[in-house]
Amino acid sequence: MLGLLKVRVLRGVNLAVRDLWSSDPYVILKMGKQVRPTPTSPSCSSEACDFASIVPRLVSRSSLWMIGAGKVPTVMAGIFGSNWDGECHVSEEHKLKTRVIKRNTNPIWNEELTLSVEDPALPVRVEVYDKDTFSLDDPMGNAEFDIRPFVEAVRMNLQGIPNGTVITKVAPSRQNCLADESAVYWSDGKVIQDLVLRLKDVERGEVELQLQWVSIPGAGGLLSI
Numbered sequence: 001m002l003g004l005l006k007v008r009v010l011r012g013v014n015l016a017v018r019d020l021w022s023s024d025p026y027v028i029l030k031m032g033k034q035v036r037p038t039p040t041s042p043s044c045s046s047e048a049c050d051f052a053s054i055v056p057r058l059v060s061r062s063s064l065w066m067i068g069a070g071k072v073p074t075v076m077a078g079i080f081g082s083n084w085d086g087e088c089h090v091s092e093e094h095k096l097k098t099r100v101i102k103r104n105t106n107p108i109w110n111e112e113l114t115l116s117v118e119d120p121a122l123p124v125r126v127e128v129y130d131k132d133t134f135s136l137d138d139p140m141g142n143a144e145f146d147i148r149p150f151v152e153a154v155r156m157n158l159q160g161i162p163n164g165t166v167i168t169k170v171a172p173s174r175q176n177c178l179a180d181e182s183a184v185y186w187s188d189g190k191v192i193q194d195l196v197l198r199l200k201d202v203e204r205g206e207v208e209l210q211l212q213w214v215s216i217p218g219a220g221g222l223l224s225i
Helices: 051-059 074-080 148-155
Strands: 003-013 025-030 034-039 084-091 108-117 124-130 138-145 166-170 182-187 190-198 206-214
Touching: 003 025, 003 124, 025 108, 124 206, 138 190, 148 166, 148 182, 148 190, 148 206
Parallel strands: none
Antiparallel strands: 003 108, 003 206, 025 124, 034 084, 124 138, 166 182, 182 190, 190 206
């Protein structure tokens, strides 16, 4: 695994109506195989595990793995929350999902979802749905975005540059789902990218995201590619 991609799902703009007057939207993110932390369970082993050595082995296989640990590594607690106690699942079908916002076509999620990245050439897929109680959830559009310009900026040695410096820009085109120019910039010692995605396969709607990279000690890292 090269590292983790934090995707902050900020908000939806002018989303489609799927109920009588409004929608109950939520967002799903997908990107290849994902490492999914789970809360502590009674079956957890009391033996401490080295997350840095476990994760590269986990993500290299498509089968399900469960690793127990009695001690939460600091890096994982910071990324996934203090209730993580060393148990992970890896599944090709795992999806990351925001909460549902009731009766709102301009929802503000401001919610952070974390994707594990093995191959930066894989696009991140965004899907928006309307939550239904007695039937299948209605699709409200989808989009994809390329993280390679962002990853290239992360690989640069940018320490010491002024806060707010724009590193690169990605223009909207027929080959992407950008609704507006996307800037990759330096902010408080981190590389950040803001994106506004125009949803496809739907009559209207946009989703605003913000990207941030998290390095994992012991993982291959971006210098390995």
